[in-house]
Amino acid sequence: MEAQRPVGVDCPVCGRRHRYAPPAYACACGAPVVPPLCSGARPEPVPHRSRSDEWVLVRCPACGREGHWPQPRLGCPCGTVLRIPVQPAAPQAPALPPGGQAGPPHIPLPRTAAAPRPSFRPLTIRTARDAVTAAGLYLRWLGFHGVAAERRPESGVDLRGPEVVARVDPTTSRTTLRAVERVWLYGRYDTVAAVVFSLAGYTEGARARADGLGVPLFVMDLTGTPQPVNGAADELVSSEQ
Known part of the structure; x- marks a missing residue:
């Protein structure tokens, strides 16, 4: 997948025009994932950063997996942080392997795991x-x-x-x-x-x-x-x- 070409982004505060291209991230399947920007959508100033706004749901075009990736942002020289709108992706189940059944991967324990294990001694939870x-x-x-x-x-x-x-x-x-x-x-x-x-x-x-x-x-x-x-x-x- 090719990286998305830079798009024009106008700062709504000072009017400066920027060229912005979202970064690519590696999916679990190894393919690059680029958050798809909304065509024609205006960037929004971010007055206060929030954990709930740090991530966007993006679907991998190669395997169909969905994951939360960093929300595209751009810093303007005027001091404004701009949130670049991304096309939303509706959640879907992970794709099945060809001719196979979906199932969780095996998670091996470290070699230092005791066998057999002693009885677990829990800790009472108060905080x-x-x-x-x-x-x-x-x-x-x-x-x-x-x-x-x-x-x-x-x-x-x-x-x-x-x-x-x-x-x-x-x-x-x-x-x-x-x-x-x-x-x-x-x-x-x-x-x-x-x-x-x-x-x-x-x-x-x-x-x-x-x-x-x-x-x-x-x-x-x-x-x-x-x-x-x-x-x-x-x-x-x-x-x-």
Whole structure:
């Protein structure tokens, strides 16, 4: 896929005209993905940056996968940050392989995983920090050593290790599709497993997306004991070296 040609962008604040071409990102299939700009749409000033506005849903033209990619933006010399409108993509299920069935990829445990595993010792959850700590203990129990709390959890990753990244959602709202996709993207970038833990469960869209991407989902109660809620999580727990 060729990179999109630069388009003219007029700053609505000072009137300057810019030439802008959105960057290309690598899809999981290896093909470049370029956010398709809306033809004729005017850019919008961004007075305050919001996490909800940081990403746009874009479909890969090669394999049909959908993912959240950075929202195209342009900085004008007048000091205005411009949000460049992108053509929306409706969610769809991941494409089936030719003549095959869709299914989550196998997630191998690290070679340091104990076999058989000892009994897991949970940590009672009283705070959001406890939830992150309990999930970290569980990942280490599975065999992912070197797992530690992420310094910038606002990025969408709460735990990180040499072979895994994890999102821990301690809120009373069900974990969303976007949260699943974000941690999956970090896993793809780092070539490590991506896992999600939630106290309130998951939306239907999040469950379906995790099944298509092979992301293990766990729910935790206040005793701090994670329980698998999809096939990828069941496989991860049942796998022992």
